[in-house]
Amino acid sequence: MTLQTDIDNAAAQLKGKSPQEVLAWALGNYEKISLASSFGAEDVALIDMIAKIKPDAHVFSLDTGRLNGETYEVIAKVQQKYPQLQLRIMFPQAEAVEQMVSTKGINLFYDSVENRKQCCYVRKVEPLGLATQGLDAWITGLRRDQTANRLTMETVELDGDRQIAKINPLIDWSNEQVWEYIHQNDVPYNALHDQNFPSIGCAPCTRAIQAGEDLRAGRWWWEMSNQECGLHVTSDGRLVRAKG
Template sequence: MTTSSEVDSAVAQLQGKSPQEVLAWALDKFHPHVSLASSFGAEDVVLIDMMARIRPDACVFTLDTGRLPGETYDAIAAIAKKYPQLQLQTMFPQTEAVEKMVREHGINLFYDTVENRKLCCYIRKVEPLNRALEGLQAWITGLRRDQTDNRSQMEVVELDAARDILKINPLIDWTNDMVWEYIRANDVPYNALHDRHYPSIGCAPCTRAIAPGEDLRAGRWWWEQNNQECGLHVNAEGKLVRAKG
């Protein structure tokens, strides 16, 4: 069990370090019991490239919800080809749970109510995530402070208190411009939807392109008011899953 003092020590050690230094620390300390949670968005492919340079057999998992855009599968295939030693695990939702949900609420239930949308996100994403994290000591994310108000107070290392596991955010201080500078400088494969004004990409029915000047997360669950999280990083009350200070 990780204590708050251990988290505080890690934050002090890694504050101001480069993403590569944070990843090197994580991989040295926890491999193979640490994995990147990847949706193959821009931040995640940056982290994959960095990890592969440090440890080619680094672990990555992705959540195949069954509703992903075709471009996301193309990105997964391109990454797997470029980094063949990568230990990539694909997690799927429980078939029985999906069938029951669709039978009771319809195929596009998420448009009807916030509760239905959260149910769909839980079954297709949160529950598979929880299974993916079983047996791990830490997980790595592509979260950045400037993505949403919810994330503005996050640290480079946190305790995911709900799951009693360390959460490591190497890109926490990076900007969107820094992410894309790295992708272009290192010829990293990325999701083609990014070139069509999709800065944040999730399930196809729940993601749209954004207009100039819109928030980077405005294309996610756009029919809802003030909803920018699916539940992977927040609890049922909409609060970030983190240690209580």
């Protein structure tokens, strides 16, 4: 039986299950597993859920060096509320950042899509590769209604580049369900969410959205077309998914 077959069977088994049931299954089936957290609304909700199942669960986060102050504040609050959590902060390679910035400038990402993708690769994608080395599976806060690209994602998928399982416990949840959970469980969250920042990344690449705009409209808004940084696409540019 192949890894893809195992994952397809798991996706069928977990269809319609609650995020807590998906997390309990994942923690029970994978010894080397970690939650990837940017400390956005979905991720802090998952941290609360996972801490109630396994208080010393592993979580990693990518510190790009360009995060908002509010993001560091919520990280500190999460560490205080969940002291047993095994949080690993990943940083980009200093030499790669220095070379990129010295060659193309500190705000290179505004100049071209190619530059922005390079910056995302150096600051996010490479550190993600290091963070997932040795893992059997990783957990994300992806939801289907975040972008059109994510509509076909499943609860359990194969991360083809890393050949490990990718678990998406909130894939069927709405934005409203995430916030209902946060408020009901007194989960600390990023203060920027109260300033119309539904999706929060690096400070220079994230803005508040206007009424009626898409939830991801504040990410790389100057490009007008790309809503992914590269963390959830394969090496050939396709979105990471179990099939197709």
